[in-house]
Amino acid sequence: MGNKKKRGGLEPELKEAATGENHESQNELSLANGDSSSCDNKKKKKRKRDQLNDDAPIEVPTVSVAVPGSIIDNTQSLELATRLAGQIARAVTIFRIDEVVVFDNKSSSDNYSRSSAANRSNRSDENESGAAFLVRLLQYLETPQYLRKALFSMHSSLRFVGMLPPLDAPHHLRKHEWAPFREGVTLKENAPNSVGTLVDVGLNKHVVVDQVLDPGVRVTVAMGTNRNLDADSPRQVVPPSKPKESGMYWGYKVRYAPNISSVFKNCSYKGGYDHLIGTSEHGDIVNSSDLTLPTFRSMLGYALYYWVIASVDCFWWTCWFGREH
Known part of the structure; x- marks a missing residue:
């Protein structure tokens, strides 16, 4: 009997101890659940940050070169001027230059407007300055062949461009070639059964993009992996810098500068050029192996030669040094 009472007296204590252990295990379980939920939240936040970083544009270092338009003025004929522009x-293209700045060393005006550029570019080759001629030829040669007829009207300065070999740049794609991106021009025709714009990208059929754009505008189209041109899904218009962010060279842009000072003042890149390389016949002779380039965001190489042969040699050297170092 005494033993039974003793066991009965111990039962409440055992129950309390068991209850305490259950509470502790539940607390530990809740803490563990809290830790796992906090870890999940951290992972979600990290994924969101990674997505934002992926969507943010990638800063790719750019290399620009400046060349005087007077090298065209020194040529003896329109045919030789065309060949010189083709060499440039x-x-x-070979050295993957991002921007060509053509400065007019015969112009003294610091203020340059788009209207004056348009008037200058509409002149005939007899009255057109060397800088305007070079700008026109460089823009024409950079444009893919299937877009030139839509983007360039007939002009006497383009009389001999047919004798130049094609640049065969990465964005000069043929009909049978497929790439993640293609250059195109918007058309007047309405897109069938969809809201968007028809774009000629140099394929057998036009594609539809997801934006309503004016006709005659050059655009860069993300083609994706679906090669079915009959599909109703529209393609996407992307900035011209998007292919370069993917590691592809996507041509160069041309900028006109009325004088040498506007080459630096009117830089088209945010923050301006942070590294400059200048070459001149009056400069010091330095071996390329002795020169090192720091990390740069936008580099500009410019030549202060005004003779034809010297300018071309210096131009090639500037292109090579900017990309190979």
């Missing part, structure tokens, strides 16, 4: 365009 080929050098720019």
